[in-house]
Amino acid sequence: xxxxELYRCCRCKQELPExxxxxxxxxxxxxxxxxxxxxxxxxxxxAKAVRQWRRSHHDHAGKPVYCRVVDGKKRCTSxxxxxxxxxxxxxxxxxxxxxxxxxxxxxxSKHATEWNRRNREKHRLNQEAHRLAMGIKPQKKWPWKKGxxxxxxxxxxxxxxxxxxxxxxxxxxxxxxxxAICKRSGEKLHVDHDHATGxxxxxxxxxxxxxxxxxxxxxxxxxxxxxxxxxxKENRPNGVENREMPPLWQRMADEGSSSTxxxxxEPVLGQAEKLSGVPNQ
Numbered sequence: 001x002x003x004x005e006l007y008r009c010c011r012c013k014q015e016l017p018e019x020x021x022x023x024x025x026x027x028x029x030x031x032x033x034x035x036x037x038x039x040x041x042x043x044x045x046x047a048k049a050v051r052q053w054r055r056s057h058h059d060h061a062g063k064p065v066y067c068r069v070v071d072g073k074k075r076c077t078s079x080x081x082x083x084x085x086x087x088x089x090x091x092x093x094x095x096x097x098x099x100x101x102x103x104x105x106x107x108x109s110k111h112a113t114e115w116n117r118r119n120r121e122k123h124r125l126n127q128e129a130h131r132l133a134m135g136i137k138p139q140k141k142w143p144w145k146k147g148x149x150x151x152x153x154x155x156x157x158x159x160x161x162x163x164x165x166x167x168x169x170x171x172x173x174x175x176x177x178x179x180a181i182c183k184r185s186g187e188k189l190h191v192d193h194d195h196a197t198g199x200x201x202x203x204x205x206x207x208x209x210x211x212x213x214x215x216x217x218x219x220x221x222x223x224x225x226x227x228x229x230x231x232x233k234e235n236r237p238n239g240v241e242n243r244e245m246p247p248l249w250q251r252m253a254d255e256g257s258s259s260t261x262x263x264x265x266e267p268v269l270g271q272a273e274k275l276s277g278v279p280n281q
Contacts, residue, residue: 078107
């Protein structure tokens with residue numbers, strides 16, 4: 001026998017022929033490799049592993065207890081209880097068959113949670129690989145911390161209108177910070193949306209947004225209101241500016257004749273006596 005056909009065992013240190021060694025398939029390299037220990041040295045280890053597996057997976061009669069389903073029930077390897085098969089998940093084997101998992105669903109969930117807590121980075125990489133394989137878009141990470149004002153605003157816009165705080169700020173820049181109707185600036189603008197479809201339109205000030213809500217977006221009422229304002233605006237005397245006039249009592253108080261407000265004219269008292277039926281004393 002030539003020297004190149006002999007291989008050295010890592011345990012007994014003997015040079016033995018190739019048939020004295022077993023082979024195994026290395027997944028990482030993707031090829032079949034020869035084991036470093038010979039069959040005689042590995043035989044006690046194999047026997048010990050088999051005994052341990054049988055002790056944990058078989059009963060005293062030598063029958064398997066974990067992989068078997070008895071009367072619609074199966075034993076969990078974690079909690080050691082016999083449960084209904086509906087409490088176990090399934091997995092696809094290499095030969096294309098579905099088998100029940102060794103742990104029940106609660107124990108499997110607990111085991112997965114513990115593993116994810118111990119291996120956070122691996123769990124994150126596994127999630128990214130799963131999303132990439134399934135074609136799922138990565139989740140957005142908001143730059144605002146929970147509990148801050150920006151976080152609450154972003155949450156409100158998302159729940160009410162389906163937009164984010166970034167979309168609101170983009171609309172605000174496009175409108176130059178002005179209301180889309182009155183073109184005024186300097187106050188907070190509100191999101192205006194179509195109540196029939198829910199589609200976001202533009203940003204309005206509080207006055208314009210409230211007016212649209214009270215008028216129910218009725219175009220006929222808006223045109224009638226416009227005609228009403230124009231009709232009474234034409235009856236103003238010349239030189240009167242378009243400003244709010246103070247109430248009557250304030251104008252009389254400014255003129256120094258507020259005492260006349262407390263004096264009730266005599267005809268009004270007489271009319272009140274007629275209505276009440278009480279004579280004047």
